Amino acid sequence: MIPKYTTDRISIPRLGLGTWRLAGASGQAAVESAIGLGYRHLDTAEMYGNEEMVGMALAASGLPRAEAFVTSKVWWTNLAPDAIRTCCGMSLRRLGLDYLDLYLIHWPAKGMDLGAALDTLVALKEEGLVRAIGVANFPAGLLRKALAHGAPLACLQVEYHAMLDQSRLLEITRPAGMALTAYSPLAQGRMAQDPVMMAIGERLGVTAGQVALAWLLRQEGVVPIPKAGRRESQAANLAAIDVAPLLTEDDLAAIAALPKDRRVVNPAFHPDWAA
Template identity: 65%
Template sequence: MSERIDTPLISIPRLGYGTWRLSGAEGQAAVESALSLGYRALDTAEMYGNEAEVGAGLKASGLPRGEVFVTSKVWWTHLGPEEIRAHCEASLERLGTDYLDLYLIHWPAAGMDLPRVMGDMARLRKEGLARAIGVANFPPGLLKRAIETGVPIATNQVEYHALLSQDRLLEITRPNGIVLTAYSPLGQGRLASDPKLLAIAERHGVSAAQVALAWLLRQDGVAVIPKAARPESQRSNLEALSLAQRLTEADIAEIDALPKDQRFVKPDFAPDWSA
């Protein structure tokens, strides 16, 4: 299994580092730690309020900019005419970089002019502010409409874990060369104590969290961005890459049999996921 997913647009690390709720000096230290352990993808967003810390952590790591894949996102209230570019430039300034590897629409806005919004995103790529663009939290119907605009999409970042199916989205992303990036891959911590995953973990001498990540990592066209503040957890998550190759068909069948209807990220502005 390759540690990167090659798409027609860009090569995306299969395992990245999520930074939601990591801020201040501790947030910067967590980013530095993750990079020192071997992570080469950082995921942030303007809404996280931590782009400056992520950028400082990247700079302090001493790694060449080209070796680290940096993703940020524009908030759904900032999708108006002329807004997207301004917010992208502000993110770049806070991060201390001239370009993003990936820039996403963080959430869709109800009633947005999708062709115009996608066109504004495409211009960022044309002008070199972002190497690739994508979306996040787009349900199947809306993702199809975004694809129909003709703007190349690198990823759709959504909640995805062993308790939530994303089969409908994967049926769209895979044939279109779009990576499905899984956030909250541990079900906001719940999977770390799931009895089925604990039993599988015991057989392999690993943790249930590692099993949950490995189940995702072995899937075609799926990238994963777990958050972990402590170096021990960061290292543990990295080790899930090798575990993904050791899970048996029986292990996978047990995880596949878990209920897949539990969504934990449900803000008031979320789209209709059934659409």
């Protein structure tokens, strides 16, 4: 049983399955495998082009809807109110669902009407089409502005791993009762090759990747969503839940000493991360 992070705004499984680049029959098989292993948190987005596949896997698994936690996201070019509403409806149809557990603005857009976009998310929540709302890839200043608008944001999704500091964001999300979902929690494979992670893993009899996930799971409100297509990798990622309490203070100090400025996802339309 995967534990949950629960606040007055959200109750979200502490480990999820990222589905970026999972597609087709092999992608569906991967999602079905994850559900069979015990994953209950599935993360997708309209931009991934795989919502229909995720929905098919969920249906084929036979998992009761109430036991699944499904996140999707609206792309940054679709943040006008009517577009958000249309995109949410299309995501629901592709997934074959009546509601989303969490719906996020995928990236901020320059010149967007943030208040109008947030008001639309609130309306979708009030109408029961989404259970919780949030944002992704918002820097600290923009996140504060979004919270000041008054929308009940329940989650921030950002790149987060042992080589990228996100303490400024956690200082905002935790008091607000928001989860911080960590995408690319293994830094797209870089964690598996890191000597510090490998040394800790060798002592504990686990992999460097499991150490990296365990480090995130030790932190209040942090929800890693590693992508894994292979059943063996999915099982290993789940096992990181049991590794988390084994990390010592020396382990945590060694990880804290790693570089913290190694961002791996930085598209041309990214916001000013320092803002």
